[in-house]
Amino acid sequence: MTESTESIAPETAGRPSATGDADLPAWERRFRAPRVSLPEWAEHAPDRSLFVSNATGTFELYAWDRTTDTRRQATDRPNGTTHGTLSPDGAWIWWFSDTDGDEFGVWRRQPFHGGPDEEAAPGLAPSYPAGLALGRDGTAVVGRSTDEDGSTLHVVRPGEEPHEIYRHRESADVADLSRDGTLVAMEHTEHGDAMHSAIRIVRLDGSTVAELDDTEGGTRPLGLSVMGFAPVEGDSRLLVGHQRRGRWEPMVWDPLTGEETELGLDLPGDVSADWYPDGSALLVEHEYRARSELYRHDLAAGALTRVETPAGTLGGATARPDGTVEFLWSSAAQPPEVRSTAGRVVLDPPGPKAPPSVPVEDVWVDGPGGPVHALVQKPAGEGPFPTVFDIHGGPTWHDSDSFASGPAAWVDHGFAVVRVNYRGSTGYGREWTDALKHRVGLIELEDIAAVRAWAVESGLADRERLVLSGGSWGGYLTLLGLGTQPEDWAVGLAAVPVADYVTAYHDEMEALKAMDRTLLGGTPEEVPERFEASSPLTYVEAVRAPVYISAGVNDPRCPIRQVENYVERLKKRDHPHEVYRYDAGHGSLVVAERIKQVRLELDFARRHLGVG
Numbered sequence: 001m002t003e004s005t006e007s008i009a010p011e012t013a014g015r016p017s018a019t020g021d022a023d024l025p026a027w028e029r030r031f032r033a034p035r036v037s038l039p040e041w042a043e044h045a046p047d048r049s050l051f052v053s054n055a056t057g058t059f060e061l062y063a064w065d066r067t068t069d070t071r072r073q074a075t076d077r078p079n080g081t082t083h084g085t086l087s088p089d090g091a092w093i094w095w096f097s098d099t100d101g102d103e104f105g106v107w108r109r110q111p112f113h114g115g116p117d118e119e120a121a122p123g124l125a126p127s128y129p130a131g132l133a134l135g136r137d138g139t140a141v142v143g144r145s146t147d148e149d150g151s152t153l154h155v156v157r158p159g160e161e162p163h164e165i166y167r168h169r170e171s172a173d174v175a176d177l178s179r180d181g182t183l184v185a186m187e188h189t190e191h192g193d194a195m196h197s198a199i200r201i202v203r204l205d206g207s208t209v210a211e212l213d214d215t216e217g218g219t220r221p222l223g224l225s226v227m228g229f230a231p232v233e234g235d236s237r238l239l240v241g242h243q244r245r246g247r248w249e250p251m252v253w254d255p256l257t258g259e260e261t262e263l264g265l266d267l268p269g270d271v272s273a274d275w276y277p278d279g280s281a282l283l284v285e286h287e288y289r290a291r292s293e294l295y296r297h298d299l300a301a302g303a304l305t306r307v308e309t310p311a312g313t314l315g316g317a318t319a320r321p322d323g324t325v326e327f328l329w330s331s332a333a334q335p336p337e338v339r340s341t342a343g344r345v346v347l348d349p350p351g352p353k354a355p356p357s358v359p360v361e362d363v364w365v366d367g368p369g370g371p372v373h374a375l376v377q378k379p380a381g382e383g384p385f386p387t388v389f390d391i392h393g394g395p396t397w398h399d400s401d402s403f404a405s406g407p408a409a410w411v412d413h414g415f416a417v418v419r420v421n422y423r424g425s426t427g428y429g430r431e432w433t434d435a436l437k438h439r440v441g442l443i444e445l446e447d448i449a450a451v452r453a454w455a456v457e458s459g460l461a462d463r464e465r466l467v468l469s470g471g472s473w474g475g476y477l478t479l480l481g482l483g484t485q486p487e488d489w490a491v492g493l494a495a496v497p498v499a500d501y502v503t504a505y506h507d508e509m510e511a512l513k514a515m516d517r518t519l520l521g522g523t524p525e526e527v528p529e530r531f532e533a534s535s536p537l538t539y540v541e542a543v544r545a546p547v548y549i550s551a552g553v554n555d556p557r558c559p560i561r562q563v564e565n566y567v568e569r570l571k572k573r574d575h576p577h578e579v580y581r582y583d584a585g586h587g588s589l590v591v592a593e594r595i596k597q598v599r600l601e602l603d604f605a606r607r608h609l610g611v612g
Contacts, residue, residue: 269427
């Protein structure tokens with residue numbers, strides 16, 4: 001048995017020079033290659049944009065003045081910054097200031113063209129963020145979440161003390177502010193179902209204008225989501241996502257009149273939308289079978305027109321005032337680019353480009369709950385290959401045909417990679433997502449086991465060299481799978497996992513407590529048998545495979561104490577394991593730290609599998 005305790009110092013987080021990058025292996029160059037997010041632009045100053053980049057070796061916020069093509073790094077913190085937005089007039093950059101990735105902090109702001117940071121909402125104590133909406137007159141609506149107070153919403157006007165307009169023990173978030181600044185859209189789960197929100201519209205004094213609740217008080221599993229108020233003066237329409245037909249799709253709701261307009265989009269997957277700037281049409285994003293595509297929906301004519309994008313996955317899209325659409329695109333084989341329907345790359349970061357990888361192949365396997373979709377990447381040569389089952393987090397998420405440096409690194413080292421969109425994943429309809437109830441963890445592992453059996457029987461995977469791996473919820477499923485399916489896996493790699501479900505529940509942030517109560521049907525005290533059945537700690541004595549665990553010491557989602565409880569049980573058994581602890585939260589925003597963690601995982605797996 002071995003155990004290591006390490007952390008990365010901020011001064012080691014820099015990137016090599018461009019010359020040094022050329023000598024690095026392809027897998028490492030993919031991580032180091034400069035990337036940018038889809039730029040957000042200010043509603044009333046569209047030439048002012050904000051984006052995230054790793055250009056310095058740490059993910060930070062950048063301001064971009066399109067009129068002069070000037071780009072400026074706006075934040076600079078040892079553990080990075082990604083949570084920020086622009087004020088509608090483009091005058092201010094708001095960014096969330098936590099401590100070393102603990103997600104607990106306050107909003108700060110700085111002038112768009114540079115200047116000192118200042119506290120953006122003086123008088124509000126630190127909290128977990130629960131949404132932010134900014135008005136043209138400087139008014140802000142700030143959502144907060146704390147263990148003590150639950151969810152609170154506050155109106156912050158320039159020069160005035162914050163005014164609380166909402167408070168509840170269950171989860172709630174600020175979603176949007178109407179263009180005239182009089183209506184606040186919020187999502188809430190007062191009914192107790194954290195997976196299916198209701199929508200409430202309130203005025204700035206907290207008085208309720210309208211309520212939309214498809215759960216009917218928590219009795220039906222139908223969620224709603226706010227997609228945004230119409231960007232037109234005097235227009236109170238709200239774009240709303242709903243699940244009334246078994247999948248996510250948009251409709252238009254006027255909270256002042258109560259009128260609902262179903263759009264009837266004839267598309268087979270989950271559908272989301274945003275407004276075109278003049279409010280006459282919607283930019284529709286369609287997710288289906290792990291790929292994305294865009295459409296323009298003319299509201300007056302009811303016409304749906306394809307917006308041409310390459311095959312792959314979109315990491316966001318936005319319609320510009322001139323009618324063009326900008327979108328972040330990638331595929332498993334090709335690294336991400338911010339493109340425009342005008343036929344150009346919008347934002348191209350300086351520096352060497354990421355090497356390409358191999359495309360994914362689609363596999364459908366019969367599972368106990370229906371067909372399971374898996375994405376497979378293979379190295380050159382003939383199988384069976386040592387194979388990594390790279391399990392996504394969430395759980396309400398899904399793997400897609402998008403560029404991912406982690407799976408590509410395994411392929412470079414001769415491994416096949418299988419990613420499974422198990423029950424609980426998004427993108428396959430409401431029933432598939434909502435199947436994850438009460439038998440939490442065990443349901444997902446049934447689907448993973450079905451795909452594992454296919455991988456072995458098809459000749460893809462070497463049954464003696466199978467790695468179960470994942471981060472966050474994927475790390476949880478890894479540890480649970482090692483204990484409940486001990487004969488199936490040769491190595492386990494768990495990043496920021498839930499390891500001891502009961503302790504995790506008591507230590508995690510309040511919003512995740514609410515989610516766990518929904519998934520498991522109560523608290524550990526109310527349904528102890530369910531928490532026990534779903535906890536990796538319950539099965540730790542059955543684990544046979546060597547275990548590698550990485551954990552952030554400031555993680556509020558999968559806190560460190562419950563990881564230590566699991567590790568102590570492995571120690572008592574003298575079971576082969578290694579632990580890597582690092583000074584951040586639920587993952588790292590430092591490129592060198594990410595590379596270090598992947599290298600440790602590669603080394604651990606190859607050593608225990610005997611792969612050269």
